[in-house]
Amino acid sequence: MPYKEKEITKLYYSIGEVAKMFDVSTSLIRFWESEFDILKPKKNKKGDRFFTKKDVDNLHLIFHLVKERGYTLKGAQKKLKENKDDTVNHFEVVQQLKKIRGFLEDVRSGL
Amino acid sequence: MPYKEKEITKLYYSIGEVAKMFDVSTSLIRFWESEFDILKPKKNKKGDRFFTKKDVDNLHLIFHLVKERGYTLKGAQKKLKENKDDTVNHFEVVQQLKKIRGFLEDVRSGL
DNA sequence: GCTTCCCATGCCTTACAAGGAAAAGGAAAT
DNA sequence: ATTTCCTTTTCCTTGTAAGGCATGGGAAGC
Numbered sequence: 205m206p207y208k209e210k211e212i213t214k215l216y217y218s219i220g221e222v223a224k225m226f227d228v229s230t231s232l233i234r235f236w237e238s239e240f241d242i243l244k245p246k247k248n249k250k251g252d253r254f255f256t257k258k259d260v261d262n263l264h265l266i267f268h269l270v271k272e273r274g275y276t277l278k279g280a281q282k283k284l285k286e287n288k289d290d291t292v293n294h295f296e297v298v299q300q301l302k303k304i305r306g307f308l309e310d311v312r313s314g315l
Numbered sequence: 316m317p318y319k320e321k322e323i324t325k326l327y328y329s330i331g332e333v334a335k336m337f338d339v340s341t342s343l344i345r346f347w348e349s350e351f352d353i354l355k356p357k358k359n360k361k362g363d364r365f366f367t368k369k370d371v372d373n374l375h376l377i378f379h380l381v382k383e384r385g386y387t388l389k390g391a392q393k394k395l396k397e398n399k400d401d402t403v404n405h406f407e408v409v410q411q412l413k414k415i416r417g418f419l420e421d422v423r424s425g426l
Numbered sequence: 427g428c429t430t431c432c433c434a435t436g437c438c439t440t441a442c443a444a445g446g447a448a449a450a451g452g453a454a455a456t
Numbered sequence: 457a458t459t460t461c462c463t464t465t466t467c468c469t470t471g472t473a474a475g476g477c478a479t480g481g482g483a484a485g486c
Contacts, residue, residue: 220465230466235442250449251467270441274390277441282385331430339477341431346477361484362432381476388476 216246216254225260226267236266239277242284327357327365336371337378347377350388353395 269280356364380391
């Protein structure tokens with residue numbers, strides 16, 4: 205009996221598929237590729253792009269920063285680099301945790 | 316004996332002074348004033364601007380977002396509004412706290 | 427007369443969109 | 457099966473509206 209082994213997980217997405225995911229034009233995807241080093245889709249001989257899941261995830265980050273947060277492209281590039289070695293996020297979380305520790309100590313001393 | 320009572324705390328800053336603080340042109344300060352509702356310096360009859368400390372603080376925020384973080388002007392405007400009613404920050408902290416609660420519950424169940 | 431201010435216009439850059447050509451994938455006809 | 461036609465999707469290059477100030481000319485006060 206034939207059963208389908210294909211499409212269990214998609215390996216590559218075309219530029220058209222990716223553009224639809226974010227509801228943007230394909231030319232914007234190409235433009236972002238030219239601006240963000242982080243984006244490096246494979247290409248075949250003809251030049252067609254093949255985006256991996258990781259590429260899509262990166263595009264998601266870019267989309268969020270540029271379109272939802274309102275970063276400039278340069279601002280987003282910088283932010284992405286910072287996030288890569290998670291310095292900043294780490295720092296902010298630590299700050300939060302320190303506050304929380306203080307709070308918990310207050311709670312304990314109130315027992 | 317004369318001693319100086321003045322300048323204990325400066326009430327107002329000129330646009331030139333403010334521009335120097337951030338090492339930008341006066342025209343940029345004026346431009347930002349036209350873009351950010353938050354900036355409302357007093358003006359005399361002639362039209363000269365008088366910036367309070369609060370105005371300067373707001374400029375500091377704007378400068379930081381636009382020049383250091385790389386936000387667009389719109390992005391910065393949005394961010395400033397969000398920070399005003401601390402909705403977003405609040406939201407993010409709550410997210411963190413929920414994660415931490417989950418973690419603490421795990422810890423307790425391990426006792 | 428030198429500084430500091432105003433406002434209006436000019437202008438370079440940013441961030442894409444539009445346009446046109448080439449390739450790929452069918453459906454219909456031969 | 458192969459040819460022709462049509463549609464779709466891709467590519468890359470060039471065009472362009474808005475963004476983000478800088479400059480220039482003039483008035484007012486010291």
